[in-house]
Amino acid sequence: xxxxxxxxxxxxxxxxxxxxxxAGGTADDVAALYAEDAxxxxxxxxxxxxxxxxxxxxxxxxxxxDTEITTELLMFRAGGHEAAFVFAITVGGAMRIEPIEVMTFxxxxxxxxxxxxxxxxxxTPL
Amino acid sequence: xxxxxxxxxxxxxxxxxxxxxxAGGTADDVAALYAEDAxxxxxxxxxxxxxxxxxxxxxxxxxxxDTEITTELLMFRAGGHEAAFVFAITVGGAMRIEPIEVMTFxxxxxxxxxxxxxxxxxxTPL
Numbered sequence: 001x002x003x004x005x006x007x008x009x010x011x012x013x014x015x016x017x018x019x020x021x022x023a024g025g026t027a028d029d030v031a032a033l034y035a036e037d038a039x040x041x042x043x044x045x046x047x048x049x050x051x052x053x054x055x056x057x058x059x060x061x062x063x064x065x066d067t068e069i070t071t072e073l074l075m076f077r078a079g080g081h082e083a084a085f086v087f088a089i090t091v092g093g094a095m096r097i098e099p100i101e102v103m104t105f106x107x108x109x110x111x112x113x114x115x116x117x118x119x120x121x122x123x124t125p126l
Numbered sequence: 127x128x129x130x131x132x133x134x135x136x137x138x139x140x141x142x143x144x145x146x147x148x149a150g151g152t153a154d155d156v157a158a159l160y161a162e163d164a165x166x167x168x169x170x171x172x173x174x175x176x177x178x179x180x181x182x183x184x185x186x187x188x189x190x191x192d193t194e195i196t197t198e199l200l201m202f203r204a205g206g207h208e209a210a211f212v213f214a215i216t217v218g219g220a221m222r223i224e225p226i227e228v229m230t231f232x233x234x235x236x237x238x239x240x241x242x243x244x245x246x247x248x249x250t251p252l
Contacts, residue, residue: 005171008245045131045206077226077243080171084226084243100203100210102228117203117210
């Protein structure tokens with residue numbers, strides 16, 4: 001069985017592109033980074049898993065609009081075709097959240113799964 | 127379908143117990159924290175997944191002996207019955223590694239899966 005793997009720098013590039021798109025793109029732009037049959041769980045344990053690019057675009061629709069979003073990659077770890085990372089996201093200058101996320105990628109660099117670990121205790125009012 | 131979930135403090139307790147046991151216990155002590163049919167991938171992408179408590183004990187055997195190991199939890203995120211965290215491990219005062227790990231737990235608090243994300247670039251000689 002072939003063992004698919006990316007160099008750490010390449011995986012970090014995928015993650016940075018994702019964070020840049022979350023900050024500067026539309027929901028459809030972000031969804032386009034996902035594979036057609038990808039899954040998204042954010043937050044993990046929230047009881048809902050979004051399956052497929054259309055459902056994923058729906059999840060990100062809340063980002064569209066006038067609210068300014070910034071993102072910053074704080075810590076990055078690579079593993080095969082997976083990545084784990086810590087990042088900060090600020091929403092409308094009102095709050096900052098620092099999740100840990102885990103992503104898997106297919107051979108084309110599309111996100112096949114995303115899981116975001118965070119809770120109310122990881123939100124800081126600004 | 128019931129949605130199994132632990133409070134964040136409880137999950138953090140499981141993780142702290144794990145890190146304390148890695149630092150101060152034997153390989154069998156650490157393996158006893160895992161469920162019978164648990165899986166362990168460390169590092170993720172390394173090409174090997176250890177399946178079952180006996181294989182997992184074998185993985186930790188390298189810890190037994192005179193080498194001093196210390197661990198420190200640096201960042202913790204909870205989600206349902208899962209946890210994601212950053213920690214530091216020092217081995218024999220010679221090197222420090224800072225992985226991101228993801229664990230899932232069963233209803234008894236046993237670890238059902240562990241994945242450790244790190245690579246050579248996350249090792250610091252001391």
